[in-house]
Amino acid sequence: MRIEDALRLAIDADMDLVEVAPEARPPVCKIMDYGKFKYEAAQKARESRRNQQQTVIKEQKLRPKIDDHDYETKKRNVERFLDSGNKVKVTIMFRGREQSRPELGFRLLQRLASDVAELGFIETNARQDGRNMTMVLAPHRGQKTRVKAQQTPTRAERDSAAASEPASETEAPQAG
The missing domain is CATH 3.10.20.80 (Translation initiation factor 3 (IF-3), N-terminal domain)
Structure with missing residues (x-):
């Protein structure tokens, strides 16, 4: 036409x-x-x-010669991030002569990945990029929906909570 x-x-x-x-x-x-x-x-x-799903990437920075206590603290942070359904980018920063020993950083990242294996998996393998080595950990599938389900009470729970609240009592006449 x-x-x-x-x-x-x-x-x-x-x-x-x-x-x-x-x-x-x-x-x-x-x-x-x-x-x-x-x-x-x-x-x-x-x-x-x-x-659409909004993906949040949290970052945790480490050094190759990290002390055990500091490593545990950083690992707890990574576990908390993965538990809440966020991806975690783990960065190891090398300084000076540490750059000639990238295997230290690689071993540290592998140790961290195996320590948090029940909460997440390696999405991007360890990769050297200048003075830093990075790896991305992602929560297991359905982690975010599980977290939301735990935070919001079900309809039956809300109804039972409303029923268990005491009803407001009527006011008694006041003596004058």
């Missing part, structure tokens, strides 16, 4: 001529209310954004 004819039909129907598929050959147009079309497109975009 020619554009002029389509425009005339749209004007007669008191609607707009909207191009819905510009890449198609020939381009596809529809006669519709453009305001409603824009509103529905915005609703679809908002819905798709709501269904």
Whole structure:
């Protein structure tokens, strides 16, 4: 159909001529209310954004010659991050002569990964990049939904909690 004819039909129907598929050959147009079309497109975009998962990457920095107590503290932080459903980027910073011994950092990252294996897995293997060596740990699948389920009470729990609250008593007449 020619554009002029389509425009005339749209004007007669008191609607707009909207191009819905510009890449198609020939381009596809529809006669519709453009305001409603824009509103529905915005609703679809908002819905798709709501269904996206937001990934948060926490970072934990270590040194190759870390003391046992400090290592345990850093490991606890990594466990806490993984337990809450976040990814963790573990960075080992090398200084001076430490750069000639990258195997120390690699062993430390492997030790950390094996210590937190029940909470997460290695998403990106240890990789040297300048003075730093990095590795990314990710929580096991479904970890984030499990955390949300633990935090929000179920409907039955809320109902039982509401039923167990004492009802407000009526006020007794006051003696004057």
